[in-house]
Amino acid sequence: GAGVSQTPSNKVTEKGKYVELRCDPISGHTALYWYRQSLGQGPEFLIYFQGTGAADDSGLPNDRFFAVRPEGSVSTLKIQRTERGDSAVYLCASSIAGGGNEQFFGPGTRLTVL
Amino acid sequence: KNQVEQSPQSLIILEGKNCTLQCNYTVSPFSNLRWYKQDTGRGPVSLTIMTFSENTKSNGRYTATLDADTKQSSLHITASQLSDSASYICVVSAIKAAGNKLTFGGGTRVLVKP
Numbered sequence: 001g002a003g004v005s006q007t008p009s010n011k012v013t014e015k016g017k018y019v020e021l022r023c024d025p026i027s028g029h030t031a032l033y034w035y036r037q038s039l040g041q042g043p044e045f046l047i048y049f050q051g052t053g054a055a056d057d058s059g060l061p062n063d064r065f066f067a068v069r070p071e072g073s074v075s076t077l078k079i080q081r082t083e084r085g086d087s088a089v090y091l092c093a094s095s096i097a098g099g100g101n102e103q104f105f106g107p108g109t110r111l112t113v114l
Numbered sequence: 115k116n117q118v119e120q121s122p123q124s125l126i127i128l129e130g131k132n133c134t135l136q137c138n139y140t141v142s143p144f145s146n147l148r149w150y151k152q153d154t155g156r157g158p159v160s161l162t163i164m165t166f167s168e169n170t171k172s173n174g175r176y177t178a179t180l181d182a183d184t185k186q187s188s189l190h191i192t193a194s195q196l197s198d199s200a201s202y203i204c205v206v207s208a209i210k211a212a213g214n215k216l217t218f219g220g221g222t223r224v225l226v227k228p
């Protein structure tokens with residue numbers, strides 16, 4: 001596709017449930033990033049993939065959060081036992097490689113935990 | 115701790131007027147600084163990028179400046195248009211072994227009124 005796509009665009013779930021958020025990066029981009037953005041704030045780094053491996057997962061808040069990128073393209077962010085505080089917009093970005101290359105962002109998935 | 119502070123948090127300007135947004139950072143080792151525009155419900159889009167040796171960079175009606183000594187940057191919007199209404203996010207990249215790490219400011223929400 002022409003840009004980074006994310007699905008679903010909106011997700012409403014109940015506290016304690018499990019959710020999966022999907023990111024399709026720009027074709028050929030080896031680097032993929034997940035961010036979380038709360039209302040009125042800038043994005044907060046979660047995890048960075050270079051190819052299939054997580055090069056930096058220092059931003060994941062706790063072990064309820066996990067992300068995979070098994071074939072080095074599509075990535076899935078998984079949140080177990082969701083809490084109301086997990087409500088936010090989850091942004092995915094990709095770049096040609098890591099380093100200082102420009103990151104292209106998807107539209108985000110708005111997660112609401114009731 | 116790497117931090118990026120932006121001011122003001124929000125501003126309202128009349129169509130056709132100019133405005134300047136500020137960004138102060140404490141990120142090291144510094145790699146580059148980008149200004150992103152984020153429309154409501156969309157992912158951020160890069161406007162400008164500056165490295166250590168660059169003092170100013172323009173993109174149409176957007177002009178960014180960088181003072182690496184004082185660790186300050188500004189984004190000047192000239193002859194504002196209604197479509198400039200958005201959040202503007204200052205993003206500073208630090209050189210890390212596992213790839214550049216981005217630190218996002220909280221953004222300045224700009225509303226252009228006719």
